[in-house]
Structures are given as structure tokens and as C-alpha cells.
Amino acid sequence: MSTAIYQGRYTATDLAPEDHRARALSWVVWAGTIGAVLGPxxxxxxxxxxxxxxxxxxxxxxxxxxxxxxxxxxxxxxxxKPDPYLIATTKSHGSQQVPSRHKLSDAVAQLKDKPRAILGIASLAIAMAVLVMLTVTVPARMLDSGISLQVIGLIVSINIAGMYLLSPVVGWLVDYFGRVPMITVGVMISASACILSGLTSAGSTTILALGQFLLGLGWSCTMISGATLLTDEVSPINRPAVQGFSDLLVNISSAVGGITAGLLILTASFEILCAVALVPLICITVVISIPACRRNSATSSP
Structure with a gap:
């Protein structure tokens, strides 16, 4: 199911014009709002x-x-039907191209000399890890402090709203301002959420709700811009392999984020957890400052 969701986002970009690619992806993300609300x-x-x-x-x-x-x-x-991916490869190569079965090493090889594609993958993985680290611990921390389940449920809903509700707006901003600038914005918003959550007591539900909304919004900005940047930088024939490799790393980072959060809560404190969550965000900021990551490729947008 996770694979279908991730690949569905990329499918929306197959036939989208380059300057509308983020918007196409963002509408698929926005559709997650419907499931998140109706499911429970x-x-x-x-x-x-x-x-x-x-x-x-x-x-x-x-x-x-x-x-x-x-x-x-x-x-x-x-x-x-016809498969949008096959149409995209036909437009790109002049004839219908169906990729052979790729190995993991093939996907890694496609990233050689593509620092912006690597930046896209790194931003996706780090955004997910930070999201998981805080979303799995904030509700538990509030519950331990005696906050009612109704209030906790509301704050979780606010986090989901931040993740999905504004996705079309985020997609427009990514297309308008560029992929890398919006990754930077997403990282800054996520960092603000970490700082705000770390400095707030478990009983300050209003501020924690704001922190959870910012956490979701930061993830949305980073995810949409990172996924679009990755798509921009890889040729259509090679996109499925690289996108699948990216999804693998995102799921691994999600698991690592959850495990790390549990260990830090057990051995240290929630405040330390929030501080640790800032570390990968700072690393992404450093990577963004590298000229090769900021420079546009011949086929990519800003």
C-alpha cells in the first residue's frame, strides 16, 4: 500500500509540463486528506x-x-490507459521505451553526477524522519501529562491538516519559486516546529498544536519540492528505478526516526529529542549551500 501511495505521486508528474509538475504531484498528496479524514x-x-x-x-x-x-x-x-509513463518515455526518446528490470545498483548509478537528485532524495528522507520523530512522541508525552484523548486527537488532526490540506498551495509555490528554495523553506518550517515543541511544556496544548501544524507543513513543503526535484533531474526511462530507491530510503528513514525517538525518550528527554531532530535539518541546509545543488541542470527547473 505504501508503494502504491508513493508511486501514485510520481505518476501524476509523468505527463505534467515541467512548470506544473509540482502542482500535479501536490494534488495527489492533497487527496490523502480525504482518506485521513474519512478513514477513522x-x-x-x-x-x-x-x-x-x-x-x-x-x-x-x-x-x-x-x-x-x-x-x-x-x-x-x-x-x-495508455500508461502515462509509456507516453512520457515515447515523447522523451521518440519511440516507446520499456525499461528492463533494474537492480538496486542501477538506481544508485543513475544518481552519479546528479547532486540535485541526491539533494531531493536526502530532503525526502530527512523530512520523513523528523516528522516521525515528533509525531510519535508528542501525543504520548501529552497523554502522560494527563491531556484528554479528545484534545490529543484534535492535535493529531491539526498535524494531518498541515501535512495535506495546503498541498495544492505548496505545489504552486514550488513551481513558482523553484524546488531548492522551497526545500529550504520546508526545512526552516520543520526546524521551527522542533524548536517550538522542545521549548513548550506538555500542558501548553495551543502551542503544541501550532508546532504540530508547522511540522506537517514543513514536511509538505520539503516532500513536494524534493520529489519534484528528483523527477526533474532523472530521465523518464530511469525514473521508476530511482524513485523506487528513493521510496526505500524514505521508509528506512521513517523506521530509524521512530526507533531513535523511542530510545531518546527512554534514555534522555523530549527536549533532547527535539534538539537531535534539528541535526539532520542543519545537514540539509549545509548541502543546499553547495553550488552544485543550487545550480540548475540543463533539464531542470530552479
Whole structure:
């Protein structure tokens, strides 16, 4: 499921004009808002439906989710023809090109002498790690401080709103101002969220809510601009392999972020966790300052 979501974002860019590529990707991200809002609210209904068919407790949501995924797969298979990717490779190479099965080393080789593509992947991985580090710990910290589940749920919703709700606006900004400048903006917003959260007590729910919104918004800016930059820098025929490699690193960074957060909470403190989360953001800022990362390639936008 995670693979389908990630690749769906890139699919939206296959036929998008270069100066509208981020906007196309951002609308797919925005669609996640619908699922994030509807999903939790369908739990009770789908559970009741499952019990009416004799399924065990909470078995219904899994069946409903599986059916929804199957319907989505059928719609994509039937309606998404011809494949936008094949059309894109045809336009790029003059004839339809279907890539052979790639190895991981092939994807890595495509990144040689492409510092801006590496910057795109690094920004995606770091943005996800920082997002996970704070989103898995802030609710737990609030719960330990006696904050009600209703308030915690609201703050989680605010974080999700920051991640998805403004995606079309972020996509427009990425196309207008450029990929690298918006990665910088996303990093700065995420850093502000880390500092704000680290300096705020668990009982200051309003400020924590603001921090969670900024955390989500920073992720949105960095993710949309980083994914678009990666797409810009790699030729259409090689994009699936490199994009898949990027998704692998993003998922690994997500796991590392969660494990790191747990260890820091166990052995240190939440404040230390927020300080540690700033380190990779600072590293990305340093990478952005490298001239090769800021220089436009022959086929890329700013």
C-alpha cells in the first residue's frame, strides 16, 4: 500500500509540463486528506458491518480496506490507459521505451553526477524522519501529562491538516519559486516546529498544536519540492528505478526516526529529542549551500 501511495505521486508528474509538475504531484498528496479524514470515521461503521457478517471484533475495517484497495486497483488498471509513463518515455526518446528490470545498483548509478537528485532524495528522507520523530512522541508525552484523548486527537488532526490540506498551495509555490528554495523553506518550517515543541511544556496544548501544524507543513513543503526535484533531474526511462530507491530510503528513514525517538525518550528527554531532530535539518541546509545543488541542470527547473 505504501508503494502504491508513493508511486501514485510520481505518476501524476509523468505527463505534467515541467512548470506544473509540482502542482500535479501536490494534488495527489492533497487527496490523502480525504482518506485521513474519512478513514477513522469509517471504523465504527465498517466494524459493525463486519460483525453483521460474523467477522471477529475489528475485522470489518480490514475487509473494507481490502475491498477499497481492490476497487482502486481495478479502476487504475481499466482507466489509466495508455500508461502515462509509456507516453512520457515515447515523447522523451521518440519511440516507446520499456525499461528492463533494474537492480538496486542501477538506481544508485543513475544518481552519479546528479547532486540535485541526491539533494531531493536526502530532503525526502530527512523530512520523513523528523516528522516521525515528533509525531510519535508528542501525543504520548501529552497523554502522560494527563491531556484528554479528545484534545490529543484534535492535535493529531491539526498535524494531518498541515501535512495535506495546503498541498495544492505548496505545489504552486514550488513551481513558482523553484524546488531548492522551497526545500529550504520546508526545512526552516520543520526546524521551527522542533524548536517550538522542545521549548513548550506538555500542558501548553495551543502551542503544541501550532508546532504540530508547522511540522506537517514543513514536511509538505520539503516532500513536494524534493520529489519534484528528483523527477526533474532523472530521465523518464530511469525514473521508476530511482524513485523506487528513493521510496526505500524514505521508509528506512521513517523506521530509524521512530526507533531513535523511542530510545531518546527512554534514555534522555523530549527536549533532547527535539534538539537531535534539528541535526539532520542543519545537514540539509549545509548541502543546499553547495553550488552544485543550487545550480540548475540543463533539464531542470530552479
Amino acid at each position: 470515521n469509517l471504523l465504527y461503521i465498517s466494524d459493525a458491518l463486519g460483525e453483521s457478517f460474523g467477522l471477529p471484533d475489528m475485522g470489518g475495517p480490514y475487509v473494507v480496506a481490502a475491498v477499497a484497495i481492490a476497487i482502486g486497483a481495478i479502476i487504475i488498471y481499466v482507466r489509466l
